[in-house]
Amino acid sequence: MSEATRAGEPHRVPTSDGQSFEPGDGPRVAALSAHTRREIDEWIGRFPMGRQRSAVLSALRFGQEQNHGFLSAEIMDGIADYLRLPPIQVYEIASFYSMFVTHPCGRHHVSVCTNISCFLNGGEELVAHVERRLGIRQGESTPDGRIFLKREEECLAACTGAPMAMIDHQFHEHLTPEKLDRLLDELT
Numbered sequence: 001m002s003e004a005t006r007a008g009e010p011h012r013v014p015t016s017d018g019q020s021f022e023p024g025d026g027p028r029v030a031a032l033s034a035h036t037r038r039e040i041d042e043w044i045g046r047f048p049m050g051r052q053r054s055a056v057l058s059a060l061r062f063g064q065e066q067n068h069g070f071l072s073a074e075i076m077d078g079i080a081d082y083l084r085l086p087p088i089q090v091y092e093i094a095s096f097y098s099m100f101v102t103h104p105c106g107r108h109h110v111s112v113c114t115n116i117s118c119f120l121n122g123g124e125e126l127v128a129h130v131e132r133r134l135g136i137r138q139g140e141s142t143p144d145g146r147i148f149l150k151r152e153e154e155c156l157a158a159c160t161g162a163p164m165a166m167i168d169h170q171f172h173e174h175l176t177p178e179k180l181d182r183l184l185d186e187l188t
Contacts, residue, residue, distance in 0.1 A: 010022050010025075011023060011025070013041045013044045013045050014045055015044065015045060015047060015048055015049045015051075016045065016046055016047055016048050017048035017049055019048070019049035020049070021044050021049055021052055023037070023040075023041070023044070023082045023083065023084070024081040024082050024083070024084045025082075026081045028074070028077045028078045028080075028081045029078050029081050029082045030078070031072075031074040031075050031077070031078035032063065032066070032075070032078045032079065032082060033066050035066070036059075036062045036063060036065075036066045037082065039058070039059075039062040040055060040058070040059045040062060040079070040082060040083070043055035043058040043059065044083070052083045052084065052085070053083065053085055053089060055083060056079070056083065056085070056089065056090055056093050057093065057097070059079045059082070059083065059090075060076070060079065060090070060093065060094055060100055061099070061100075063075040063076070063078070063079055064100060064101065068107055069101065069105055069106060069107050069108075069109060069148060070101040070102060070103055070104055070105050071094050071100055071101065071102050072102075076090045076091055076094055076102075077090075098111075098150065098151070098153065099169070101148070101150075104141075105141045105148035106141035106142055106145050106146055106147045106148030106149075107145060107146060107147075107148075107187075108146060108147050108148065108167065108168055108187045109148050109150055109166075109167070109168055109169075110130065110147055110148065110149050110150065110165060110166075110167050110184070111150040111153045111156065111165060111166045111167075112126050112127045112130060112149075112152075112153065112163070112164075112165045113153050113155065113156040113158070113162070113163065113164050113165065113166075114127060114152050114153065114154075115153070115154055115155040115156075115159070116159075117159035117160075117162040118156075118159075118162040118163040118164060120162070121162040121163045122163045122175075122176075123162065123163040123164075125177070126163050126165065126175060126177065126180060127152070129177045129180065130149060130180065130184070131149065133181065133184070134147060134149060134184070136149055137149070138150065138151050138152055139151045146187060146188075147184065147187060153166070156171070158171050158173055160173075161173025161174055162174075163175050165180060165183075167183055167187070
C-alpha cells in the first residue's frame with residue numbers, strides 16, 4: 001500500500017513542475033514491492049503533474065525485474081493503479097516493446113541482433129550457435145529457468161559493433177561464438 005510520510009497523511013511524490021502526485025493505493029498496488037514503488041516514484045518526479053504516463057516504461061521495467069523477468073497481469077494492474085491510469089495504457093505499452101515479456105521465462109534475457117549489419121557480420125550464425133549450445137530455440141527458456149532466448153531482434157541500434165547481443169539490457173558488441181559463450185557462462 002502507499003507509504004505515508006506521517007501517520008494519516010497520503011503518500012505524495014513531488015513532480016518536476018513543483019506540484020505533487022498522489023499515487024494510487026488500491027488493493028492491486030499491493031502486487032508492487034516497496035522497492036518497486038520507490039523506483040517508480042523517482043520516475044514520476046521527473047515529469048510534470050498529469051504526465052505520470054511518462055513513467056510507464058520505467059515502471060514496467062522495475063515490475064519485470066521484481067517478478068523475475070516477466071510481467072504478470074497482477075504487476076501490470078498494480079502499475080496502472082499506482083500511476084492512476086487505465087490498465088489498457090499499461091498493457092499496450094507492455095505488448096508493444098520487445099524488452100517486455102508477459103509470460104514466465106528465464107531470469108536472464110538474451111537477444112541476438114539479426115538486422116542487416118549484424119546479419120552480414122554473423123548474427124544468424126550466433127543465433128544458431130546459442131540455440132545449439134543452450135538446447136532451446138528463440139522464444140524459449142532453458143529448462144533450469146536461467147536463460148530466456150528472446151525472439152529475433154530486428155535491430156538493437158549498435159550497427160557499428162556488429163554482430164552484437166543484448167544480455168539483461170547490456171550491449172555486447174563485436175561478438176564471436178567464443179565471446180558469447182563466455183558471457184553466457186557468467187550468467188548465474
